[in-house]
Amino acid sequence: MKLVCAQSDLSTNLSLVSRAVPSRPTHPILANVLLQADAQTNQVSLTAFDLSLGIRTSFNAEVWVGGAIALPAKLLVDITSRLPEGEITLEVESATDPENAGEGLIVTLTPKSGRYQVRAMGAEEFPELPIIENAEALHLTTAALIEGLRGSLFATSGDETKQVLTGVHLTVKQDTLEFAATDGHRLAVVETTNERPLGGSGQLEVTVPARALRELQRMLAHSSASEETVALYFDQGQVVFAWQNQRLASRTLEGQYPAYRQLIPRQFERQVTVERRQFISTLERIAVLADQKNNIVKVSIDQAAQEITLSCEAQDVGSGRESMPAMISGENIDIAFNVKYLMEGLKELPSSEIQMHLNQSLTPVIFTPLGGLKMTYLAMPVQLRN
Numbered sequence: 613m614k615l616v617c618a619q620s621d622l623s624t625n626l627s628l629v630s631r632a633v634p635s636r637p638t639h640p641i642l643a644n645v646l647l648q649a650d651a652q653t654n655q656v657s658l659t660a661f662d663l664s665l666g667i668r669t670s671f672n673a674e675v676w677v678g679g680a681i682a683l684p685a686k687l688l689v690d691i692t693s694r695l696p697e698g699e700i701t702l703e704v705e706s707a708t709d710p711e712n713a714g715e716g717l718i719v720t721l722t723p724k725s726g727r728y729q730v731r732a733m734g735a736e737e738f739p740e741l742p743i744i745e746n747a748e749a750l751h752l753t754t755a756a757l758i759e760g761l762r763g764s765l766f767a768t769s770g771d772e773t774k775q776v777l778t779g780v781h782l783t784v785k786q787d788t789l790e791f792a793a794t795d796g797h798r799l800a801v802v803e804t805t806n807e808r809p810l811g812g813s814g815q816l817e818v819t820v821p822a823r824a825l826r827e828l829q830r831m832l833a834h835s836s837a838s839e840e841t842v843a844l845y846f847d848q849g850q851v852v853f854a855w856q857n858q859r860l861a862s863r864t865l866e867g868q869y870p871a872y873r874q875l876i877p878r879q880f881e882r883q884v885t886v887e888r889r890q891f892i893s894t895l896e897r898i899a900v901l902a903d904q905k906n907n908i909v910k911v912s913i914d915q916a917a918q919e920i921t922l923s924c925e926a927q928d929v930g931s932g933r934e935s936m937p938a939m940i941s942g943e944n945i946d947i948a949f950n951v952k953y954l955m956e957g958l959k960e961l962p963s964s965e966i967q968m969h970l971n972q973s974l975t976p977v978i979f980t981p982l983g984g985l986k987m988t989y990l991a992m993p994v995q996l997r998n
Contacts, residue, residue, distance in 0.1 A: 627689055629659060761832075780793045842854070876990060947977065
């Protein structure tokens with residue numbers, strides 16, 4: 613095998629796929645990246661797979677002799693990222709000198725200056741990426757997918773004991789795709805429109821690990837056009853996202869996802885409209901004191917003054933309070949939140965103004981953007997101790 617490629621292409625694509633290389637591989641081959649070169653199409657594809665998450669990316673190169681080889685991922689990433697910009701020649705040969713006889717394959721990287729040799733393994737041992745056959749693809753625009761991921765991923769749980777909550781629940785309906793994530797304290801739901809309606813009736817539901825979706829988000833950020841479509845395939849225990857020359861495959865999470873729609877109240881006694889950026893910056897200032905104590909911020913809603921006041925009492929440290937204008941309907945109320953949950957949700961609501969819908973001081977509070985994306989963020993208030 614022999615090819616010539618740009619250092620930037622090799623390095624960028626290696627760093628994308630290497631994120632699917634396990635840190636403690638159960639088998640030596642899994643610590644490698646599979647490199648496949650096609651002399652007819654002049655395409656080089658790189659694949660990494662830890663048996664639950666698989667990533668494949670491709671780029672253009674000058675392929676003189678095609679072939680496939682498994683290369684040590686970490687070593688290759690470390691070398692190529694430090695090589696100077698420009699062309700790199702990559703060549704594979706068998707270890708022929710007597711001392712190395714029987715030790716398999718050697719890959720030689722030749723940049724502008726210097727020469728690096730790395731031991732490699734045969735491609736035949738590398739596991740196949742899952743392929744979903746006979747499943748109908750759902751097509752989404754890159755922009756819709758990025759929106760859905762951005763508005764939901766942050767609310768997934770990091771607690772491995774509640775495995776199903778460590779993923780985002782995708783519900784495919786006739787012409788919408790719904791993303792939902794909860795960690796038991798908050799819930800984020802985003803509804804985006806499908807590029808092409810799903811054939812047939814009924815809906816599909818699947819829970820995809822947050823780790824896989826974060827990698828998908830990273831890969832899409834590198835993608836060029838936001839109007840491109842991503843094909844999404846579901847099957848028993850597997851989900852595959854494919855676009856351009858990229859592919860991400862992941863196992864799905866087992867278990868029943870909570871019936872989150874039942875958590876969202878239908879009617880509200882109070883409604884507050886507030887400027888989002890001002891709300892966030894005020895919260896950030898109050899959070900400095902909240903961090904000292906219990907991370908709790910009190911929100912006081914004053915209907916007569918048409919303003920909300922954020923305050924925090926950090927015993928033995930100090931206190932802070934700040935008011936800001938708001939459009940308020942409904943009676944006055946004091947309500948408290950974990951400042952981290954409140955801030956993380958507000959940062960992802962994509963509009964200049966947001967609405968807060970609430971009933972009592974301990975019932976779920978709903979935040980929605982005013983116009984634009986259909987996103988619902990539910991945060992559970994905490995009890996105020998006097």
